[in-house]
Amino acid sequence: MSGYDPKAIELKWQARWSAARVFEVAEADAARSRFYALEMLPYPSGRIHMGHVRNYSIGDAVARFRRMRGEQVLHVIGWDAFGLPAENAAIQNGVEPRAWTLANINTMRGQLQRLGIGYDWNREIATCLPDYYRWNQWLFLRMLERGDAFRARRLLNWCASCGTVLANEQVVAGRCWRCDNPVTRREFDQWFLRITDYAEEILDGIDRLDRWPERVRTMQRNWIGRSDGATVRFEVTGGGGPIEIFTTRLDTIFGATSLALAVEHPQLLPLAAGTPQEDAVRAFVAHEGGRSIEDRFAEGAAKLGVFTGRHAVHPFTGEPIPIWAANFVLMDVGTGAIMSVPAHDERDHAFATAYGLAIRAVVVPSSGGAPPGGDPFTEDGILRGSGAFDGLPSAAARERLAAIVAERGIGSATVTYRIKDWGISRQRYWGTPIPVVHCEGCGIVPVPDDQLPVLLPERAPLTGSGGSPLAQVPEFVETTCPRCGEPARRETDTMDTFVDSCWYYFRYCDPRNDRVPFERSKVEPWFPVDLYIGGIEHATMHLIYTRYWTKVMRDLGLVALDEPVAALFTQGMVIKDGAKMSKSKGNVVDPDHMIDRFGADSTRLFSLFAAPPERDLEWSDAGIEGCFRFLGRLWRAFETARALLPAPGAPAPSDADRGEARALRRKTHRTIRRVTDDLGPRMHLNTPVAAVMELLNAATPLIRHEAGAGEAWALREAFETMAKILAPFAPHVAEELWEGLGRDPFVATAPWPVADAAMLVEDEVLLVVQINGKVRGKLTVPAGLSEDAALEAARGDRNVSSHLDGKAVLKTVFVPDRLLNLVVG
RNA sequence: GCCGAAGUGGCGGAAUUGGUAGACGCGCUAGAUUCAGGAUCUAGUGGGCGCAAGCCCGCGGGGGUUCGAGUCCCCCCUUCGGCACCA
Numbered sequence: 001m002s003g004y005d006p007k008a009i010e011l012k013w014q015a016r017w018s019a020a021r022v023f024e025v026a027e028a029d030a031a032r033s034r035f036y037a038l039e040m041l042p043y044p045s046g047r048i049h050m051g052h053v054r055n056y057s058i059g060d061a062v063a064r065f066r067r068m069r070g071e072q073v074l075h076v077i078g079w080d081a082f083g084l085p086a087e088n089a090a091i092q093n094g095v096e097p098r099a100w101t102l103a104n105i106n107t108m109r110g111q112l113q114r115l116g117i118g119y120d121w122n123r124e125i126a127t128c129l130p131d132y133y134r135w136n137q138w139l140f141l142r143m144l145e146r147g148d149a150f151r152a153r154r155l156l157n158w159c160a161s162c163g164t165v166l167a168n169e170q171v172v173a174g175r176c177w178r179c180d181n182p183v184t185r186r187e188f189d190q191w192f193l194r195i196t197d198y199a200e201e202i203l204d205g206i207d208r209l210d211r212w213p214e215r216v217r218t219m220q221r222n223w224i225g226r227s228d229g230a231t232v233r234f235e236v237t238g239g240g241g242p243i244e245i246f247t248t249r250l251d252t253i254f255g256a257t258s259l260a261l262a263v264e265h266p267q268l269l270p271l272a273a274g275t276p277q278e279d280a281v282r283a284f285v286a287h288e289g290g291r292s293i294e295d296r297f298a299e300g301a302a303k304l305g306v307f308t309g310r311h312a313v314h315p316f317t318g319e320p321i322p323i324w325a326a327n328f329v330l331m332d333v334g335t336g337a338i339m340s341v342p343a344h345d346e347r348d349h350a351f352a353t354a355y356g357l358a359i360r361a362v363v364v365p366s367s368g369g370a371p372p373g374g375d376p377f378t379e380d381g382i383l384r385g386s387g388a389f390d391g392l393p394s395a396a397a398r399e400r401l402a403a404i405v406a407e408r409g410i411g412s413a414t415v416t417y418r419i420k421d422w423g424i425s426r427q428r429y430w431g432t433p434i435p436v437v438h439c440e441g442c443g444i445v446p447v448p449d450d451q452l453p454v455l456l457p458e459r460a461p462l463t464g465s466g467g468s469p470l471a472q473v474p475e476f477v478e479t480t481c482p483r484c485g486e487p488a489r490r491e492t493d494t495m496d497t498f499v500d501s502c503w504y505y506f507r508y509c510d511p512r513n514d515r516v517p518f519e520r521s522k523v524e525p526w527f528p529v530d531l532y533i534g535g536i537e538h539a540t541m542h543l544i545y546t547r548y549w550t551k552v553m554r555d556l557g558l559v560a561l562d563e564p565v566a567a568l569f570t571q572g573m574v575i576k577d578g579a580k581m582s583k584s585k586g587n588v589v590d591p592d593h594m595i596d597r598f599g600a601d602s603t604r605l606f607s608l609f610a611a612p613p614e615r616d617l618e619w620s621d622a623g624i625e626g627c628f629r630f631l632g633r634l635w636r637a638f639e640t641a642r643a644l645l646p647a648p649g650a651p652a653p654s655d656a657d658r659g660e661a662r663a664l665r666r667k668t669h670r671t672i673r674r675v676t677d678d679l680g681p682r683m684h685l686n687t688p689v690a691a692v693m694e695l696l697n698a699a700t701p702l703i704r705h706e707a708g709a710g711e712a713w714a715l716r717e718a719f720e721t722m723a724k725i726l727a728p729f730a731p732h733v734a735e736e737l738w739e740g741l742g743r744d745p746f747v748a749t750a751p752w753p754v755a756d757a758a759m760l761v762e763d764e765v766l767l768v769v770q771i772n773g774k775v776r777g778k779l780t781v782p783a784g785l786s787e788d789a790a791l792e793a794a795r796g797d798r799n800v801s802s803h804l805d806g807k808a809v810l811k812t813v814f815v816p817d818r819l820l821n822l823v824v825g
Numbered sequence: 826g827c828c829g830a831a832g833u834g835g836c837g838g839a840a841u842u843g844g845u846a847g848a849c850g851c852g853c854u855a856g857a858u859u860c861a862g863g864a865u866c867u868a869g870u871g872g873g874c875g876c877a878a879g880c881c882c883g884c885g886g887g888g889g890u891u892c893g894a895g896u897c898c899c900c901c902c903u904u905c906g907g908c909a910c911c912a
Contacts, residue, residue, distance in 0.1 A: 215906070218829045222908040229912080247912060260912095303910075328910045338912045347910050418911065539907080609850070610837060616905095618837065626850050629864090636865085677841070687839070690849035697849090768845050773893045775845060799879075813892050819844050823892050 004635035006599020010732040014116055022748050023118040025074055028509075028525035035071045036526040037063040038505050038565075040534030040542070041078045044104035044126075045085060048111045050574040050581060050607070050619060051535065053591045057604040057729075058571055058613050058685060059533045060117045064728040065679045067118075068752040074526050076508040077112065077119045079105050081128035082431045082497045084162060084178060087469075090462045097430040098458075101128055111592060115600045116731055118748065123511045127500035128430070132507065134453030135517035136499055137435040141446050142556050144436075148194050151444060155264055155331060156423055158186040163467070164427045165190065167496060168420050170541070174295075182295070185264070190425040191434055191493070195548050199224055199417045202547055211567035211681075213614070219539040225418025230402045231335060232411035234259060234312035237320055240271050243312060246334025246416060249344060250405070251397035254386035255362035256339035257352065259312050260305065260326035263288040265336045268308065268325055275309025281325055288327045296327060303328045303351045315410055316387065326351060334416055342376065349376040362386050363394060422545065424496040429460045429469035431494030439481035439488040448482050454490070468492040501542055502549035505529060506559070516558075523559060528566040536570045543568070569683060572616040574607070581619070589619050601730035602628040608729055609689040631733050634696055634726075638719055638737055641703045645716045648742040655710030660702055664714040667698040668721050669759035675725045676755070685729075692726055716741070724753050762817070769794045770821040771803045787814040794820055 017023065028034060039059040042052055056077075063075040079101075086097035093100075105126060112119070125132055143149040157166040161181035165188055170177045195202075203224045206217050229248035235241045243259055261268050263285050272281035284306040288296065295301070305326035312323050328347055329338055342352035343361040352359055363381040380394035389397050405411035425434065433454040435447040447454055457476045460469040470476050470492035481488040503517065509526050510518035534542075543565075550564040573580055576587040594603040606624040611617040655661060671691045678684040678691075699718040702711045720741055727734035727747045738747035762783050767790060769777040777800040779793055791812065794800050804824060811823040 213830090215829055219907050222828065225908075225911070227911065245912080249912075301910075326910095328912095330911070333911045335912095341912090345912070347912080350910090416911085418908085536906080612838080615831090615838095620837070620851070622851055623837070630850080633865090674841095682841080684839095686837095687849080690839075693849055766845075770844085770893070773844095773891095778845065802879095811892060813844090815844060819893085821844080821892050 004632045004733075006601060006631075006732070009736045010114070010116060010600050013732045013735045014113060016735075016745065017116075017118065017748065020746065022746055023073075023075060024120045024122055025072060028074075028522070029072050030525065032070070032072045034074070034525055035063070035066040036074045036529045036531075037066065038075075038508075038529045038532045039077070040532070040538060041080045041501065041504055042108065043080045043083060043085070044101055044108055046104050046107065048108050048591055050589055050591060052112075053115065053603060054574055054607045054613070054617060055533055055535070055571055056112065056115065056117045057607045058569070059531075060604075060731075061608060061685055061728040062531055062533075062679065062683075064118060064731060064748060065752070067748065068724065068727065068750060070751065074508070075119055076123040076505075077117070078125040078504055078508065079108075079127065080497065080501055080504075081105065081126040082133075082494075082500055084428065084430070086430045087428060087462055096459060097462075098128070101430075102126075114595055115591070115604065118731070123508050125504060125507055125511050127497070127504060130453045130455055131512075131514075132504075133432040133456075133500070135503075135507070136432040136495060137447070137452050137454060138449060139503070139517060139553075140495070140499075141435060141449065141452075143193065143552060144446055146552075146556065148197070148552055149191060150194060151189060151191055152421075153187055153189050154192070154423070155185050156188050156190060157183045158188075159183055165423060165425065167423050167498070167541075185289070188425070190423045191495075192421040192423050193548075195422045195545075196417060196419060198548050198551050199226070199419050200415075201551060202544065205547065205563055209563065209565075209568070212565075213568060213570050215536065216539040216543065216568060216570060220544055223419060223540045223544060227334075227416045227418070229334070229414060229416065230398070230405060230411055231414045232315060232339070232405055234315060234339070236271065236323070237311045237313060240267070240310065241312065242410070243267060243323065243337050244335045244411075245337045245339045246414065247339055249341065249394075249398075250401045251380075251383060251386075251389075251392075251394040252341040252344045252362055253339065253401060254316060254383075254389075255341040255343045255360045256314060256321065257342060257358040257360055258321050258340040259323045260329050260338050260340050260348075260351070261308075261323065262329040262331040262336040263325060263327060264331040265325075265329075267337075271310050271323065272308045272325075277307055277309030280306050281308055284325055284327075301328075303347065303354060305351060305355060307355075315405070315408070322357070324355075332420060333418075344376050344378055346376055346378060360385065366393065419544075422496075422548075424499055425493040426496055427468040428494050429456075429462060431497055432456075432499065433470065433476075434491045434493055434495055436491045437479055437481055437488045438491065439484060439486065441486060442481055442483045442488075445481055445483045445488070451482065456494075468494075470494070498541060498545050502546045503553065505564075506553075518558075520559060524561075527559070527561055528564055531567050531569060532565040533569045533571060535573070539570070567681075569614070571613050572611065574617050574619055576619040578618070594624060598624055598628040599631075599732070601733045602631055605631070605689060605730050608685045611686060613683065613685050630693055630696075631730060634722065634733070634737075637696060637700055637703060638740060641699075641715050641719065642740060644703065644705075644707050644712045645719070645741070646709070646713055648716075650713070650716075652713050653709040655708055656713040658710060661708070661710035661714040664698055664702055664711070664718055666759055666762070667695060668714070668718045669755045671695045672721060672725065672753045673755040673760060676752070679728065688725065689729055692722055692729075695722055721753050723747050724750060765817040767793070767817070768819045769797065769800050770819065771800065772823055773821060776800050776803050783817055785817070787812070787816075787820075790814060790820050791822075794822070 037059050039055050063073050067073045081101050086101050089095055089100045090097050140149055157171045159166050159176040159181055161179045162176060171183050174183060176183055203226055206220055227248060229246055230250045231244050231246050233242035233244045272278045305324045308323045310323045311320035314321055340348040342348045342359040344363055362385045364384055365381045383389050383392050383397050402413040433456055435454045437445045439445050457473050461472045462469055477489050479488055479490050506518050506523050510522040546564060553559050579585055581588045602624055605627040610623050674691050675688040678688045699715060702715055723734045723737040724747060734747050764780055765783045767779045767781045768775055777797040781793055807824040809822050810825050813821040
């Protein structure tokens with residue numbers, strides 16, 4: 001060993017780990033405790049960024065720790081390799097998506113290997129390979145058989161810029177999640193997955209995900225958006241009804257003075273037909289329907305409407321009430337139609353005021369106060385003006401009314417969800433072909449299993465517009481019907497890439513299976529995932545889809561588990577100068593540059609040390625230098641100490657238990673305990689790094705020529721401990737130290753150190769003396785001192801006694817070996 | 826509006842159960858070494874007062890519980906995030 005040269009040692013140990021297959025797992029070992037450490041698989045965009053470094057450093061630290069604790073650890077990486085950027089690259093640079101993607105994977109794999117992340121590379125997968133996506137197709141066909149997958153014409157989100165439809169999850173504030181362009185609504189024939197069938201189970205399951213962040217659980221609850229209410233059907237005078245509305249305030253139904261339908265409501269135009277209002281309604285629909293979602297539903301957007309020329313019959317009063325079309329009624333909420341109760345809803349109130357509709361108050365505050373004039377009263381209260389229901393509190397009235405409505409056969413108590421069925425059709429090339437055939441005679445025919453995979457053609461014309469590129473590839477489109485043998489057309493849409501990531505980590509357990517997606521027996525030893533690490537941005541999309549997918553696979557008999565992930569960890573972002581790193585802001589730090597300058601160990605160490613892993617991390621060049629300096633300090637200290645150290649495994653000399661040697665040994669064992677706790681469920685990865693620094697600081701003064709045999713022994717123990725507890729964080733330096741200590745490779749598989757209980761017991765402790773809760777003295781006393789003796793020692797302290805002078809001690813609080821508080825009058 | 830997370834030195838952040846607030850690192854100051862720069866080593870570093878011993882103030886603000894509160898309870902403020910014309 002000479003000066004600390006990260007480049008040399010990192011390459012050396014990476015090669016040795018690989019040759020010795022340190023991170024490979026052949027089969028799950030039933031005799032051992034197992035740990036599945038999983039990081040969200042990356043999209044192969046080109047190069048890894050600091051967010052990846054942080055993600056994988058966290059995962060590798062935990063995986064390496066678990067491995068050293070004797071557990072069998074599954075730690076794998078793969079590539080979320082389908083997606084739009086590959087097509088954009090093709091359009092812009094003329095590179096084939098496949099070639100572009102595979103080249104990126106090669107680059108990024110090399111970068112991960114340079115970082116020394118301990119993956120089992122034999123299990124690596126890429127979702128764009130037929131080996132993988134054929135099982136997307138196979139699973140889709142099983143879902144089709146069960147009715148989980150279905151085709152329907154629905155109003156969907158359309159991104160003109162990406163030239164494709166988007167799932168609701170992919171629309172953020174009315175804009176495309178990827179390109180930020182305004183999204184519009186259009187009707188399409190699409191493939192859907194019936195996630196709403198599982199909405200209740202997905203929602204209930206959140207309660208049991210007690211090792212998931214509260215933040216994510218809340219986001220998922222909000223996303224699913226359960227709403228308890230009732231549907232009621234209103235008859236229409238002169239026919240054309242009934243119109244079904246949804247409300248959560250059935251108690252206010254006597255205050256309903258009109259109905260309002262969404263612009264897209266299928267009954268709207270038929271109702272208006274033939275009335276004097278028909279033209280006005282048509283114009284309104286045309287105008288509102290053409291506006292973008294962002295525009296139409298912006299905060300403070302005007303509530304516009306038009307009378308349809310028709311009336312509904314109020315089911316309780318029998319009075320006719322006008323039916324309107326209104327732009328603030330959303331087609332995909334409830335039934336797309338509401339009863340308008342201006343006295344008890346702010347939106348209805350604004351609408352009624354604008355158009356001169358009747359306002360009838362039917363709920364008064366239960367406090368007995370007068371109903372407030374002017375503003376609508378939107379809280380629960382006591383019914384009045386509601387016939388037989390007067391005097392009932394709102395909650396009771398809702399129950400009663402729901403029962404009566406059900407009895408009369410005009411409605412029922414109903415639960416609706418904000419979450420919608422997952423539209424998975426994409427008009428893109430670079431994705432999994434949906435394995436069905438459209439036949440003139442037979443309709444939609446699934447591709448038989450033995451004809452899978454439906455291969456993506458080598459190339460397709462990519463222009464970025466004009467619908468599905470696959471439709472332009474005759475040799476793909478033209479086929480024969482698997483059922484009748486007549487000429488037929490293949491489905492030309494591909495699957496949303498979120499399908500790919502729903503089950504990839506099941507495939508890691510059985511990555512080369514060519515018979516089924518995975519063997520149940522290979523998956524079950526590893527599931528549920530012990531720790532899943534990734535960004536918060538996947539809280540609603542990926543993490544809801546994969547929970548859903550798991551439940552479907554369970555119901556298909558593929559697995560026997562309800563939830564795939566036991567513990568979720570959401571890491572913070574890596575930011576620079578207060579903003580997320582991005583090319584446009586020019587604040588990107590390239591991991592490769594950091595590895596060149598400081599080495600992989602310093603880069604990893606800093607990404608763990610600089611902030612708790614769940615919080616945002618502000619990148620700091622000075623900070624990573626500090627980590628590099630620490631490793632240099634450790635290196636030099638060890639080089640100096642080496643000559644002093646006893647042989648590996650030498651028995652402790654008697655004076656290893658005295659004086660400074662004993663103090664260092666105590667520090668060593670306290671450090672072991674602390675780091676072991678932190679790396680466990682606490683997931684504190686920044687404090688163990690600090691603990692190793694402290695241990696080095698404590699050991700350094702003992703490194704001197706006149707060190708005695710006991711001190712030298714304690715030094716060996718300290719350095720062996722540092723090598724081991726640093727192994728999850730800075731694995732290359734740790735191996736080099738371990739080798740320098742004369743130990744057999746590898747520290748990566750060496751047993752994790754165990755704190756010696758005897759070494760954790762202090763014989764001298766610092767006793768804090770307080771007077772009236774304020775610290776007035778700190779005494780070093782023998783451990784286990786009695787209260788009386790502590791009191792006596794405290795009185796002997798000059799400062800303490802000066803504060804006690806002439807005052808009576810009213811009360812004494814004594815915490816053995818810690819604190820003595822004297823309350824004086 | 827509803828829901829959630831978080832507020833600690835100049836900075837990133839420590840503080841297992843209520844018991845020494847500020848570990849560790851960065852930065853800064855002084856010194857050593859060096860031709861110089863850099864690197865390294867040593868010491869110091871929350872604010873105020875004091876020659877010193879020491880005292881006072883300090884974890885977003887205000888109350889409370891307690892011998893004792895960063896930690897528990899109540900109210901408020903700020904920041905960030907999710908949902909939101911959701912019927």
